């Protein structure tokens with residue numbers, strides 16, 4: 001693995017078609033710098049969540065992928081997926097994917113810690129992160145089905161903290177959160193990025209991306225419209241679509 005590569009993720013000319021011939025991505029091009037927070041925004045159905053899962057080599061059943069380059073941490077992940085998976089951590093849009101509904105959080109977190117070989121992590125360390133992320137300590141003994149989606153996403157963030165991956169992928173981690181929880185989640189992500197984790201932050205909220213990321217990629221209908229830097233929490237899109245997106249989001253500020 002090439003840890004000196006300045007790009008942690010590099011995708012060139014990736015196309016993905018469902019088995020029914022629908023194009024999820026037409027020609028996806030993306031470069032994400034090591035140690036940055038990179039926002040990915042775009043309308044619903046533009047292929048963002050598919051990208052989050054594809055970084056884990058998970059593709060829709062029966063879909064066809066073609067690409068010139070699909071590199072994560074310097075490895076082409078499709079033939080070599082096992083070599084980099086341990087260095088990635090995904091907080092999926094639907095956190096129910098990550099937990100068994102009828103097992104307690106305690107047993108699932110303990111399994112995670114064992115499988116991640118985090119033998120030094122104590123219950124007290126987990127509880128301290130629960131406190132920081134406003135997760136009631138009582139949830140430790142609850143079945144996953146009794147927790148809200150936001151609480152499950154915040155528990156995944158505590159696990160990301162403990163595992164300290166090289167790349168953290170967050171798919172809509174603030175959707176549906178109240179302002180207080182949103183602030184905690186964003187601060188936690190910033191802390192992780194400051195400690196050197198590359199963060200891929202998928203959202204449809206430009207306001208959040210602008211407050212957090214140093215670069216943003218705008219997607220539409222399975223294509224990258226543009227990638228641009230963010231300075232002083234402002235982004236100045238060049239594309240017509242980017243400008244429309246900015247204008248639309250300004251309406252809600």
Ligand SMILES: Nc1ncnc2c1ncn2[C@@H]1O[C@H](COP(=O)(O)OP(=O)(O)OP(=O)(O)O)[C@@H](O)[C@H]1O
Pocket residue numbers: 018024042043044045046047048049050051060061093204
């Ligand atoms: N397993 C699948 N089988 C067939 N089509 C799929 C599958 N997963 C996603 N798609 C299609 O791919 C397209 C992109 O979906 P995706 O969930 O990646 O979009 P998105 O940008 O994340 O949208 P949202 O913001 O609503 O979550 C959509 O048209 C969707 O219907």
